[in-house]
Every structure is written in structure tokens, then in C-alpha cells.
Amino acid sequence: MADNPPDYELADRMALTRPDQVKAIGHPLRTMILQLLHERAATVTELAAALERPKSTVAHHVEVLTRNGLLRVVRTRRVRAIEERFYGRTARMFHVAAEPPAAGEQMPTDFNDFEVAARESATAFEQGKLWGFIRHARISKDQAALFWDSMAELIDEFDRLPRSGDTMYGFAIGLYPTNHPTLPTAE
Incomplete structure (x- = not known):
């Protein structure tokens, strides 16, 4: 390989x-x-x-x-x-x-990588083999862009790993705005 x-x-x-x-x-x-x-x-x-x-x-x-x-x-x-x-x-x-x-x-909007990841990961979840985290942070648009660049480097590192083993692993990553609640600014 x-x-x-x-x-x-x-x-x-x-x-x-x-x-x-x-x-x-x-x-x-x-x-x-x-x-x-x-x-x-x-x-x-x-x-x-x-x-x-x-x-x-x-x-x-x-x-x-x-x-x-x-x-x-x-x-x-x-x-x-x-x-x-x-x-x-x-x-x-x-x-x-x-x-x-x-x-x-108009760009198509009828697909979502996270829907694909959710379907693919269901069996791993049922078998207790799913590793996952979700976090929320109130950050600026510029901070989000910089963070995404860092995540793109991580994806690139994953893509370049030597191929070995018998199991294919999925790696899902995303950054998206939400309506998650935020605390008021501290006084």
C-alpha cells in the first residue's frame, strides 16, 4: 500500500x-x-x-x-x-x-454529508464502536473560517494515512451556525 x-x-x-x-x-x-x-x-x-x-x-x-x-x-x-x-x-x-x-x-441543496454519516454510523453506534463529539461555541465568522481551515488540514491528514487494516472508517466533520441558546454577556 x-x-x-x-x-x-x-x-x-x-x-x-x-x-x-x-x-x-x-x-x-x-x-x-x-x-x-x-x-x-x-x-x-x-x-x-x-x-x-x-x-x-x-x-x-x-x-x-x-x-x-x-x-x-x-x-x-x-x-x-x-x-x-x-x-x-x-x-x-x-x-x-x-x-x-x-x-x-442555483446550487443543489438536496444532500447533506451528515445525513450520510448518520446512516453509515448507525451500526457502529449500536455496536458501541462510534466515537463522536458535538460542541457549540459562540465565535465570530472570521474565527469560524480559521477553525475550518484547521479542520481541512485534519481531513487532509486523515486522507493521507497509509492504508492498512481490514476496517474502513468514516470521518465526518462539520461547522455550521445553529440556534443553540447562548448566555447573556457577563456584567
Whole structure:
């Protein structure tokens, strides 16, 4: 296994600026494909086997991700008369751009990483294997932005861990404004 996965060059971060890019990562199967490609580049055949889905279905989703700039062919090899393509991510981390989309476009809002994490973590919770914390703090928008940059570094560290062991672990992190109550300013 690579010490610094994956086994191909890619950008650290990529801002998603178009609604079609955001929609592309919102599909659960495409999200799984992106997660698998954190390990190493893979062919559609390898992805289909790992996902236990038909090759044609996986090929469709790979094409959607490629068309939207989230995947690219990182190498090829000749197998008999066919050129086999290995796909890789274009960036370690994708994030929705802070700037508003172009006029007339609207970013999709029909997916939530925490909903995915909640579904994935239910079994771990039932088995007493879920590690989690939730905290609330009244901070400025600038402090929140600086803290998020620190969390992005932690995510990057997690993504770069050497792949080993038999268990796939999920790592969910977020920062969001809430209506959580606050104490009045001390006098």
C-alpha cells in the first residue's frame, strides 16, 4: 500500500463552482467511487467489483464524475486489444465554492454529508464502536473560517494515512451556525 495515498498526482483542493458539479457529488454511488479512489487509481471493472454493481452502472457514474471534472484518466494499460483506463480523483478534497453561482443557476441543496454519516454510523453506534463529539461555541465568522481551515488540514491528514487494516472508517466533520441558546454577556 502507498504511504501517501492515492498512487497518482492530484490537487489538494478543488472548489466546485457549478451546480452540475455539486449535483455530481451528491449521488451516493458517486460519493463511494470518489472515496474508493482515495486509496488508488482504479478501472471501472475494479470499481464495479468493489461496489458489487453492474459495470455499465459504474461506467455511467464514472462518466458523470469525469464530465464534471472530478475524475480523470491517470494512466492506461493495454489488455489484449483493449486499452484499460485507470481513473483517479482530480483533488483530495472537493468543497462548494463560497461565491454564488452564475446568474440563473442555483446550487443543489438536496444532500447533506451528515445525513450520510448518520446512516453509515448507525451500526457502529449500536455496536458501541462510534466515537463522536458535538460542541457549540459562540465565535465570530472570521474565527469560524480559521477553525475550518484547521479542520481541512485534519481531513487532509486523515486522507493521507497509509492504508492498512481490514476496517474502513468514516470521518465526518462539520461547522455550521445553529440556534443553540447562548448566555447573556457577563456584567
